[in-house]
Amino acid sequence: xxxxxxxxxxxxxxxxxxxxxxxxxxxxxxxxxxxxxxxxxxxxxxxxxxxxxxxxxxxxxxxxxxxxxxxxxxxxxxxxxxxxxxxxxxxxxxxxxxxxxxxxxxxxxxxxxxxxxxxxxxxxxxxxxxxxxxxxxxxxxxxxxxxxxxxxxxxxxxxxxxxxxxxxxxxxxxxxxxxxxxxxxxxxxxxxxxxxxxxxxxxxxxxxxxxxxxxxxxxxxxxxxxxxxxxxxxxxxxxxxxxxxxxxxxxxxxxxxxxxxxxxxxxxxxxxxxxxxxxxxxxxxxxxxxxxxxxxxxxxxxxxxxxx
Amino acid sequence: xxxxxxxxxxxxxxxxxxxxxxxxxxxxxxxxxxxxxxxxxxxxxxxxxxxxxxxxxxxxxxxxxxxxxxxxxxxxxxxxxxxxxxxxxxxxxxxxxxxxxxxxxxxxxxxxxxxxxxxxxxxxxxxxxxxxxxxxxxxxxxxxxxxxxxxxxxxxxxxxxxxxxxxxxxxxxxxxxxxxxxxxxxxxxxxxxxxxxxxxxxxxxxxxxxxxxxxxxxxxxxxxxxxxxxxxxxxxxxxxxxxxxxxxxxxxxxxxxxxxxxxxxxxxxxxxxxxxxxxxxx
Numbered sequence: 001x002x003x004x005x006x007x008x009x010x011x012x013x014x015x016x017x018x019x020x021x022x023x024x025x026x027x028x029x030x031x032x033x034x035x036x037x038x039x040x041x042x043x044x045x046x047x048x049x050x051x052x053x054x055x056x057x058x059x060x061x062x063x064x065x066x067x068x069x070x071x072x073x074x075x076x077x078x079x080x081x082x083x084x085x086x087x088x089x090x091x092x093x094x095x096x097x098x099x100x101x102x103x104x105x106x107x108x109x110x111x112x113x114x115x116x117x118x119x120x121x122x123x124x125x126x127x128x129x130x131x132x133x134x135x136x137x138x139x140x141x142x143x144x145x146x147x148x149x150x151x152x153x154x155x156x157x158x159x160x161x162x163x164x165x166x167x168x169x170x171x172x173x174x175x176x177x178x179x180x181x182x183x184x185x186x187x188x189x190x191x192x193x194x195x196x197x198x199x200x201x202x203x204x205x206x207x208x209x210x211x212x213x214x215x216x217x218x219x220x221x222x223x224x225x226x227x228x229x230x231x232x233x234x235x236x237x238x239x240x241x242x243x244x245x246x247x248x249x250x251x252x253x254x255x256x257x258x259x260x261x262x263x264x265x266x267x268x269x270x271x272x273x274x275x276x277x278x279x280x281x282x283x284x285x286x287x288x289x290x291x292x293x294x295x296x297x298x299x300x301x302x303x304x305x306x307x308x
Numbered sequence: 309x310x311x312x313x314x315x316x317x318x319x320x321x322x323x324x325x326x327x328x329x330x331x332x333x334x335x336x337x338x339x340x341x342x343x344x345x346x347x348x349x350x351x352x353x354x355x356x357x358x359x360x361x362x363x364x365x366x367x368x369x370x371x372x373x374x375x376x377x378x379x380x381x382x383x384x385x386x387x388x389x390x391x392x393x394x395x396x397x398x399x400x401x402x403x404x405x406x407x408x409x410x411x412x413x414x415x416x417x418x419x420x421x422x423x424x425x426x427x428x429x430x431x432x433x434x435x436x437x438x439x440x441x442x443x444x445x446x447x448x449x450x451x452x453x454x455x456x457x458x459x460x461x462x463x464x465x466x467x468x469x470x471x472x473x474x475x476x477x478x479x480x481x482x483x484x485x486x487x488x489x490x491x492x493x494x495x496x497x498x499x500x501x502x503x504x505x506x507x508x509x510x511x512x513x514x515x516x517x518x519x520x521x522x523x524x525x526x527x528x529x530x531x532x533x534x535x536x537x538x539x540x541x542x543x544x545x546x547x548x549x550x551x552x553x554x555x556x557x558x559x560x561x562x563x564x565x566x567x568x569x570x571x572x573x574x575x576x577x578x579x580x581x582x583x584x585x586x587x588x589x590x
Contacts, residue, residue: 010416013495029434032440034437110333114337116337121525123545257435264439285436
C-alpha cells in the first residue's frame with residue numbers, strides 16, 4: 001500500500017538529484033535547439049523584428065541562387081566526406097582491431113601509438129598536415145619518392161578536384177582510432193570457446209574471423225556506422241582550420257558545417273543571416289535525425305532479432 | 309578431419325604479416341607528429357635543408373619558442389582551457405552522477421521518459437542549436453566569458469555521462485544500500501556511499517569528457533572569441549593564421565599545444581583503453 005502511494009508522486013530527494021542535470025541540459029541544449037528550429041520559420045524584417053515566414057527560408061535554401069548551389073554542393077561534399085570515412089576509416093579500423101585483438105605486449109604498444117592522433121585537437125592535426133603536404137617543405141614528396149611514388153605527388157590540398165578527398169583522408173588518419181578501439185573492445189569480448197571450436201574444426205584465421213567473429217560484432221558495426229554519420233555531418237573544425245570559412249579552393253571542400261557557419265556569420269561581402277543559418281542547422285538536424293532513425297529501426301532492431 | 313596448415317613458411321607469414329601491418333600503420337600515425345616535434349627545435353635552414361634529421365648541436369635553435377612566448381599569450385590560453393575543462397568536468401561528473409543515481413535507484417513515475425529525454429542529447433550534436441545558444445548567451449550577458457563555455461560543455465557532456473553512469477550504478481549491490489537504509493542513512497548519504505564505488509567509471513568518463521572540451525574550436529570561436537577568453541585551441545588557430553610564414557613559430561606553437569595532451573594521454577592511455585574494453589571483458 002505504501003509503495004503504491006510512493007509511486008504516485010516523486011519524492012523530494014529524487015527531484016533534488018535530478019534537478020541540476022535536467023535544468024542545465026534543458027536550458028542550454030534542448031531549448032536552444034528548439035529555438036533554432038523555430039527560428040528557421042521566421043525572417044528578420046528590420047533590426048530586431050521577426051515575422052513568421054512559413055517555409056519561405058527552406059524554399060530559399062533549395063531554390064535561391066544565393067543559397068541553393070552552395071547548399072546542394074555542401075550536401076554532396078558531405079556525403080563524399082562520409083563515404084571516404086565509411087570506405088577507408090572503418091575498414092582500416094576493423095583490420096587494425098582484428099590484428100590487435102590477437103593480444104600480446106607489443107600490440108598494446110601499437111594500440112597506444114595508433115590511437116594517439118585521435119586525442120589531439122583537430123586544429124593541430126589540420127596544421128600539421130598542411131605543413132607535411134606543403135610542397136615548399138617537401139616532406140610528403142620526399143617520402144613518396146623514397147617508396148618510388150614521387151611522380152604521384154601534387155598540391156593535393158590546393159586543387160579543387162583533390163582537396164575534399166585529401167581533407168577527408170586526413171580526418172580518417174586522425175579518427176581511425178575510434179572505430180579501431182570500438183571494434184577491438186567488441187572482438188576481445190568474444191568468448192574463447194567460440195573461436196576455439198572453429199579452430200579445432202580446421203578453419204583458417206581468415207575464415208574464423210568472417211564466419212564467427214564478424215557476425216558477433218555486427219552491433220558494433222552499426223554503432224560505428226552511426227557515430228561516423230553523426231560525426232561527419234557535424235564536422236567543421238578541420239575544414240575551417242585547413243581551408244578557412246570559405247572552404248576553398250573554390251568551395252570544393254565546403255560541407256554542411258562550414259556552410260552553416262558562413263550562412264550564420266556571413267563572409268567577406270555577405271552579411272550573416274541568423275534565420276537562414278537556423279534553416280541550414282535545421283536541415284543538418286533532419287539529416288542526422290534521419291540517420292539515427294534508420295539506424296535504430298532498421299539496423300539495431302534487425303541485429304537484435306538476429307542475436308536472439 | 310582436416311589438418312591445420314602447419315608448414316613452416318606459412319606459420320611465419322601468419323605471424324609476421326600482422327606485425328608488419330601494425331608497424332607500418334604505427335609509423336603512418338606517428339610520423340607527422342614526430343616531424344613537427346623534431347623540427348620545432350631546429351633553425352630555419354635546417355628545417356628546410358634536412359627535415360628528416362634530428363636536431364643536433366649545429367642545427368638546434370629555440371627561436372620559434374622565443375617568438376611564441378613574445379607574441380602570443382599562451383600562458384593565458386592554457387589557463388583558460390584548464391579552467392574551462394576542469395570546472396566543466398567537475399560539474400558534469402557531480403551533476404551527472406546525481407541524475408544517474410536518481411534514474412538507476414528509484415522507481416518513480418516518468419523515469420523511463422526522463423531516460424529517453426536525456427538520451428536525445430547523446431545522438432543530436434549540440435552545435436545544431438548554436439543560433440539559439442548564441443542568443444541565449446547574449447541575453448544572459450555570458451558572451452566572451454568562460455562561464456558561458458562551461459555551461460555549454462556541461463550540457464553537452466551530461467547525456468552520455470548519465471547514460472553510462474546509471475548503468476554502472478545499477479550494478480552496485482542492493483544489500484549494501486538497504487543495510488545503510490536500515491541504519492537510518494538518508495538517501496543523500498547513500499548517494500555519497502555509492503559514488504566511490506563507481507570511481508573507475510567516473511575516471512573513464514572524465515577522460516572522455518575532457519578531450520572534446522579541451523579540443524573544441526566551435527564554441528570558443530562563436531561564444532568567446534575575445535583574446536582574453538580564448539582557449540588553447542582557438543588561440544593556436546588564430547596565432548597560426550597570423551604567423552603562417554614563420555615556420556619556426558608555427559612548429560613551436562604546434563608543439564606547445566600538443567605536448568600537454570600527449571603527456572596526459574601517455575599517462576592515462578592504459579586506463580582509457582581499459583575503460584572502453586571493460587564492458588566487453590566483464
